[in-house]
Amino acid sequence: MKKLLIILIASLIATACAPSAPAGPRTLTVMTHDSFAVSDNVKATFESANNVTLQFIKSGDAGAALGKAILAKGQPLADVFYGVDNTFLSRALSEGIYEPYNSPILANISDAFKLDPSNSALPVDYGDVCLNYDKGYFSQHAIAPPTNLEDLAKPEYKDLVVTENPATSSTGLAFLLATVGHFGDPAYLDYWRSLRANGLLVVDGWDTAYSTDFSGSAGHGPRPIVVSYGSSPPFEVIGATQPLIDAPTAAIVSDGSCFRQIEFVGILKGTPNLDLAQKWVDFMLSPIFQADMPLQMYVFPVNSKAPLNDTFQKYLAIPAHPAVVNPADIAANRDRWIEAWTQAVLR
Amino acid sequence: MDTGGTPIETHPGGVVRGADRPARLVRLVTSPLALALPAAVYLGLFYFYPMAAILQASFARASGGAGGAGAAIVAVLESSATFKVIAFTFYEATLSTLITLAVGLPGAYLMARYRFRGQGLLRALTAVPFVLPTLVVAAGFNALLGPQGWVNLGLMSVFGLPAPPINFVNSLAAILAAHVFYNTTIVLRLVGDFWSHLDPRLPAAARVLGASRWRTAGEVTLPLLTPAIAAAALLVFIFDFTSFGVILVLGGPTFATLETEIYRQTVYAFNLPTAAVLALVQLGCTLGLTIVYTRLSRRVTVPQTLRAASETRRPLLCWRERLGAGLLVTLLAVLLITPMLALAVRSVTQPGRGNGPGAAASGFTVAYYQALSTNPSNSIFLVPPQAAVGNSLLIATTTVLLTLGFGLPTAWALAGRGDASRNNADRRRLADGLDALLMLPLGTSAVTLGLGFIVALNRPPLDLRASPVLLPLAHTLVALPFVVRSLVPALRSIRPRLRQAAVVLGASPARVWREVDLPLVGRAVLVAATFAFTISLGEFGATAVIARPESPTVPMAIYRFLSLPGALNYGQALALSTILMLVCTAGILAIERLRVADVGEF
Numbered sequence A: 001m002k003k004l005l006i007i008l009i010a011s012l013i014a015t016a017c018a019p020s021a022p023a024g025p026r027t028l029t030v031m032t033h034d035s036f037a038v039s040d041n042v043k044a045t046f047e048s049a050n051n052v053t054l055q056f057i058k059s060g061d062a063g064a065a066l067g068k069a070i071l072a073k074g075q076p077l078a079d080v081f082y083g084v085d086n087t088f089l090s091r092a093l094s095e096g097i098y099e100p101y102n103s104p105i106l107a108n109i110s111d112a113f114k115l116d117p118s119n120s121a122l123p124v125d126y127g128d129v130c131l132n133y134d135k136g137y138f139s140q141h142a143i144a145p146p147t148n149l150e151d152l153a154k155p156e157y158k159d160l161v162v163t164e165n166p167a168t169s170s171t172g173l174a175f176l177l178a179t180v181g182h183f184g185d186p187a188y189l190d191y192w193r194s195l196r197a198n199g200l201l202v203v204d205g206w207d208t209a210y211s212t213d214f215s216g217s218a219g220h221g222p223r224p225i226v227v228s229y230g231s232s233p234p235f236e237v238i239g240a241t242q243p244l245i246d247a248p249t250a251a252i253v254s255d256g257s258c259f260r261q262i263e264f265v266g267i268l269k270g271t272p273n274l275d276l277a278q279k280w281v282d283f284m285l286s287p288i289f290q291a292d293m294p295l296q297m298y299v300f301p302v303n304s305k306a307p308l309n310d311t312f313q314k315y316l317a318i319p320a321h322p323a324v325v326n327p328a329d330i331a332a333n334r335d336r337w338i339e340a341w342t343q344a345v346l347r
Numbered sequence B: 001m002d003t004g005g006t007p008i009e010t011h012p013g014g015v016v017r018g019a020d021r022p023a024r025l026v027r028l029v030t031s032p033l034a035l036a037l038p039a040a041v042y043l044g045l046f047y048f049y050p051m052a053a054i055l056q057a058s059f060a061r062a063s064g065g066a067g068g069a070g071a072a073i074v075a076v077l078e079s080s081a082t083f084k085v086i087a088f089t090f091y092e093a094t095l096s097t098l099i100t101l102a103v104g105l106p107g108a109y110l111m112a113r114y115r116f117r118g119q120g121l122l123r124a125l126t127a128v129p130f131v132l133p134t135l136v137v138a139a140g141f142n143a144l145l146g147p148q149g150w151v152n153l154g155l156m157s158v159f160g161l162p163a164p165p166i167n168f169v170n171s172l173a174a175i176l177a178a179h180v181f182y183n184t185t186i187v188l189r190l191v192g193d194f195w196s197h198l199d200p201r202l203p204a205a206a207r208v209l210g211a212s213r214w215r216t217a218g219e220v221t222l223p224l225l226t227p228a229i230a231a232a233a234l235l236v237f238i239f240d241f242t243s244f245g246v247i248l249v250l251g252g253p254t255f256a257t258l259e260t261e262i263y264r265q266t267v268y269a270f271n272l273p274t275a276a277v278l279a280l281v282q283l284g285c286t287l288g289l290t291i292v293y294t295r296l297s298r299r300v301t302v303p304q305t306l307r308a309a310s311e312t313r314r315p316l317l318c319w320r321e322r323l324g325a326g327l328l329v330t331l332l333a334v335l336l337i338t339p340m341l342a343l344a345v346r347s348v349t350q351p352g353r354g355n356g357p358g359a360a361a362s363g364f365t366v367a368y369y370q371a372l373s374t375n376p377s378n379s380i381f382l383v384p385p386q387a388a389v390g391n392s393l394l395i396a397t398t399t400v401l402l403t404l405g406f407g408l409p410t411a412w413a414l415a416g417r418g419d420a421s422r423n424n425a426d427r428r429r430l431a432d433g434l435d436a437l438l439m440l441p442l443g444t445s446a447v448t449l450g451l452g453f454i455v456a457l458n459r460p461p462l463d464l465r466a467s468p469v470l471l472p473l474a475h476t477l478v479a480l481p482f483v484v485r486s487l488v489p490a491l492r493s494i495r496p497r498l499r500q501a502a503v504v505l506g507a508s509p510a511r512v513w514r515e516v517d518l519p520l521v522g523r524a525v526l527v528a529a530t531f532a533f534t535i536s537l538g539e540f541g542a543t544a545v546i547a548r549p550e551s552p553t554v555p556m557a558i559y560r561f562l563s564l565p566g567a568l569n570y571g572q573a574l575a576l577s578t579i580l581m582l583v584c585t586a587g588i589l590a591i592e593r594l595r596v597a598d599v600g601e602f
Helices: A002-017 A040-050 A062-071 A089-095 A104-108 A135-140 A170-183 A187-197 A206-213 A232-238 A274-285 A287-297 A310-315 A327-345 B021-029 B032-060 B065-078 B080-113 B119-131 B134-145 B150-159 B172-196 B201-208 B213-241 B245-251 B258-268 B272-300 B319-347 B356-360 B367-372 B385-415 B424-443 B446-456 B470-492 B496-504 B509-538 B554-562 B567-593
Strands: A026-032 A052-058 A080-085 A122-134 A161-164 A201-203 A225-229 A249-252 A259-268 B349-351 B361-364
Touching: A026 A062, A026 A274, A040 A052, A040 A274, A040 A287, A062 A080, A062 A089, A062 B258, A062 B446, A080 A089, A080 A274, A089 A259, A089 A327, A104 A274, A122 A135, A122 A170, A122 A274, A122 A287, A161 A170, A161 A206, A170 A187, A170 A206, A170 A225, A170 A259, A170 A327, A187 A327, A201 A206, A206 A225, A206 B134, A232 A249, A232 A310, A259 A274, A274 A287, B032 B065, B032 B272, B032 B385, B032 B424, B032 B446, B032 B470, B065 B080, B065 B272, B080 B119, B080 B172, B080 B213, B080 B258, B080 B272, B080 B319, B119 B172, B119 B319, B119 B509, B119 B567, B134 B150, B134 B172, B134 B245, B134 B319, B134 B554, B134 B567, B172 B213, B172 B245, B172 B319, B172 B470, B172 B509, B201 B213, B213 B272, B213 B424, B213 B470, B245 B258, B258 B272, B258 B446, B272 B424, B272 B446, B319 B349, B319 B567, B367 B567, B385 B424, B385 B470, B385 B509, B385 B554, B385 B567, B424 B470, B446 B470, B470 B509, B496 B509, B509 B567, B554 B567
Parallel strands: A026 A052, A026 A080, A161 A201, A161 A225
Antiparallel strands: A080 A259, A122 A225, A122 A249, A122 A259, B349 B361
């Protein structure tokens, strides 16, 4: 163990004292939120094509990572920052942490995903926050599963729903935005009051809701309806302990019942590696990285040229018309909506 | 803290010897100020500097400059919501601390006064909760006490109830139970260790002189134990006071403490001025408590002759003692060990169809453990469990060495006994101050300090923002107060005459330390090492520091699995948690096997 300590101390001294001598391949640093993942071979493809070593640093959930990027402005922690979603986008843009980049690959991406006209933040992937239900529960109890948001207020679904607190969970915030988009402001509050009266359970975050309280997951909790992702049912199949013929859960994707989260990448202002950073952004938008994302990060490609895995084709339900709230409205009202929600549902 | 050139006029013990240079040098480096210097520099660089930087950066963001910052402070402090949050934080922390003491003190008595089979294992197991991530603990509690948990299902089937009788999830009871689960080990260790060294002849003398059992406990044993109880209570209180995951995950969204509010304001609202005010309030409370504690503990500490634990422990003799001990061990096992057992059982149980963990238990499987070493998605961040365990052990060992390296000299300086020099009062005041400052990192929100690192450690030679050494350095901040708290009461209790005798007989200060102090506090050093080890092993540093995902620690890997849907991922999280519990138990047993300077043979 002494040796290990010496190594640690040596590395401390090395990081502290040695001037960074750029010998051999250059290093490109990418800061991400905690959910980031990539395949070994996809990473290697980029590294060998550009004679570069990629270093990823995880900086907490999307909100915490953005906070760090903002506070490090001027002396950026990394060259590129991936992980801001459309609920945080306006904060990132107004803080001016990104260097705009008109990637040629944006041509293959639908305009519906391009929320920043300056191309400081470029869309990489999307996922839909939707209600999921446990198929087994509803067939056992011979009740029809709910099909839309309004159903949740009905007596047959009393005490069955678990959701996340929008003040501490991006999933919870996305679902709150779905209700704002669907019912409008302030009618969404009446909807939430009716859910509260119908025995809604609120927990701190997705992990707790899905793996502790939801009955359809491995946690075998008590509640058969949960706010999760449109992609969760296929992942119950892919991540099952034994091969399954059918997904044990399903997502509700009727019009206006989901909220689409879009995640963005941007080059951090002040990077000394602008050329490499641009190449990495191009790479993230290219089909090879985009096709890798679903199995790594459980999100879906924005690039229309990227192919989608068979299991997804079979079990993935993509909402045709998710609820829409534009980013400027989110920025202007997010705190007020959360506060009003807290008063209506928790106090 | 410029102490480098301060000459020390009087030799400890007042014996003046030839002022030859080596002796002067030895006296200089063993002077209390010089001993506390490394810790002071470390705290300055890795705590005070980042904290000052983030607070300054936060207030700079208040709209309207300095006036705006002032207005922000007033607005936060005047709001009734803030008052409610502070009140609840004190309420839950006080309640949790009292219950933890009520559970821990009888346990400490049992561990200190009696010798029985399995004692070492029980000691080790009761420390394991410390390393478990909150989400995993929640899963354990849920398997026992949730609406579909074993207890509720059992009660429902025995009494034919239509609904689960115990409503545990999202309640204050869940918060309290989790705090007791996590922190009882602090009482068991700090108080139990100290108790085992109390000279049993003192209470025996009281009994002989006719005092009743209760009077002896109240008037002899309790006063002698007070310093250790106060130290344990302070640490438990601060842990409960700054509790984060337990409040969010087990308490649910209706409960808010200062710590959860700081996180919410920082990360979700990005309202840094408000977060900074709340952070300062939390720091102020910690500082105030510590100062009160320091004053009290000086007044109640009595020098006494410590005995080896082997001399004070005895086997359980009559049936009454055996029954009492059996009941106590059962209580500790139910409170501290069953939730862990539930996790371990679930990690080897094949999930079936149907609802509830009870219904799900349909067979034995090692599939989750096998899956841990495969990586079907070929992700660069999924490492085999032995690699994660290796990372965790490397960081934990470094933390132990760092904390002992900083903590031992600091504790010796803080204990401040043995030198009768003129400026002793000044030194004592300084020592009290340093003592209080040491506790501050415990009262600091991880997210605030994490952002502080980003703002402060941003240029060479200290650009450590993405360096792996930041992890043990950050863990040491949390572990240091525990190390000092374990050592100071033991050091203060050493009779000055022992040291003086050694000095008169010609021993150098270093030799006094090596041959008098160290053997007497060897056991406390082991307790301190165990704390540092478990704190580092369980710390989930993603919010505090920037994680390098290629080399995750075990808690980071557990969170990674928990953040993905699918039964296999959940099972792997539980399997990895079970491995973490085993590694922790083994680590503690190994530390306890070490013998520091012939412990127990004085």
